[in-house]
Structure formats: C-alpha cells, structure tokens
Amino acid sequence: MKHSTINRDLDLLRSILNKATAWGIIKTKLPKIKSFKVDNTRVRYLEELEAQKLVQTCQEPLKLIVLVALNTGLRRSEILNLKWQDINFTERFLTVRETKSKKNRHVPMNQQTFDVLHAIFRHTPGDYAFPGDKPGSHLSESYVTHCFGKTVKKAGVKDFHLHDLRHTFASWLVMSGVGLKTVQELLGHRTYQMTLKYAHLSLEHRQSAIDILARRTGKLGAKRIERGTNLA
Helix, strand or coil: CCHHHHHHHHHHHHHHHHHHHHCCCCCCCCCCCCCCCCCCCCCCCCCHHHHHHHHHHCCCCHHHHHHHHHHHCCCHHHHHCCEHHHEECCCCEEEECCCCCCCCEEEECCHHHHHHHHHHHCCCCCCECCECCCCCCECCHHHHHHHHHHHHHHHCCCCCCCCHHHHHHHHHHHHCCCCHHHHHHHHCCCCHHHCHHHHHHHHHHHHHHHHHHHHHHHHHHHHHHHHHHHHC
16 A cells, blocks of 8 residues: 555544544544655656557447546546536536645646537536446546556556656646646646646756757857857
C-alpha cells in the first residue's frame, strides 16, 4: 500500500478519535499519530510516442477515459463521476463537482474531448458518462486502475500510473508555452506552490527556444565581435 493511501486512512482515524474525544467517549490523552513522508514532486509524463502507443493499446472504455484525462487533466474520480448534466456541449465546458477544494470547477473542452464525450452521449443511457454494471452507478475506480495497469504493461510504458495522465496534461501545456497560473486554474490546484513542480519544464523549453535562435544569429554575432575587436 502506498504511503499516500496510508496517510488518508490515518487522517480518517485522527478525525474519528478527535470526534470521540469531543463527545467524551475517550477521556485519555490521544497518542500522536505521525504521517508518512510523501514525495509530491514526482512528475512523470508521457512522451508523444509513448502516448500514441498507450492509446493504441487501450480498449474501450479505458481508451476514452485516457483521452479525456490527457485533454482535460481531470483526476480519475472526477472523470468517473462526470454526469451528462455536468457536460455543456453548447458552451463546450465540463463542470467538475465534489473537488478537493469543495468548489465546482469549470474545465473547457477541446475538440477531441468534445468528440469523445459527444460520441458516448449518443449511445449511453443513464446519468453517468462512464456507467457501471449496476443502474445508477459509474465504473469503479479499482476496475479502471486495474485495467490501466495491465494496458501500460502491455504497451511497454515504464513507470507510469493512471494519475500521471494528469501530469502529462500539465507538462504538455507548460512545454507548449502556457503560463503556470493558467495551468493551476485548469488543474484546480488550491495553491500556486502545487503547480510549481512543472516550472522547470518551462525553463527547459525556453532554453531550447533560445538555442534555436542562436543558430540563426551565431554567424552574425561572430562578425560583430570581430569588428568590435578591430576597432578597439
């Protein structure tokens, strides 16, 4: 079990114990429960060829979920909880409810997201975009995670988890020149600090842009330096 998962269980345990203390059920001093240290700076994103291989290997409905994740940056639970009432095909945006910040978030749809969800809409009855086997339910997170793990292995993509699709979305935006503030808003991060993990990607691509420019100006710069030396 991952440390982040254990920490969530520990948070729940703390809440239960604190509530029991407040109600007078527990009268002794509570022990200090320490959380595991979790590295939240890990950024693993797909290269373009990896993404193509992964999508081609996916079977439906996993393929559709992966495409939505890559194009919106939504979390697994946010995608699976999408209801048709949350999808505005006219204005082309999604409303994400029950977010970590407890606020609704509006995420615009690009053409691929629109096409994927609109195609599902024409053939999927019920409330959910990705319905489960039982009426009124959506696909379970554990089932999707299991299928994704098998697909990643089959596609030969190393060290890649379902949540990394969200990292891929953010990384591709930053490397395309989108500002970190906009990325923060699209991801629904509560603080700017959470988005700063992608800042180094922006710096790397800005350096690449400068290096490309140097190929054009290099000879010009050399001549100017030489002339300046002669004049001195």
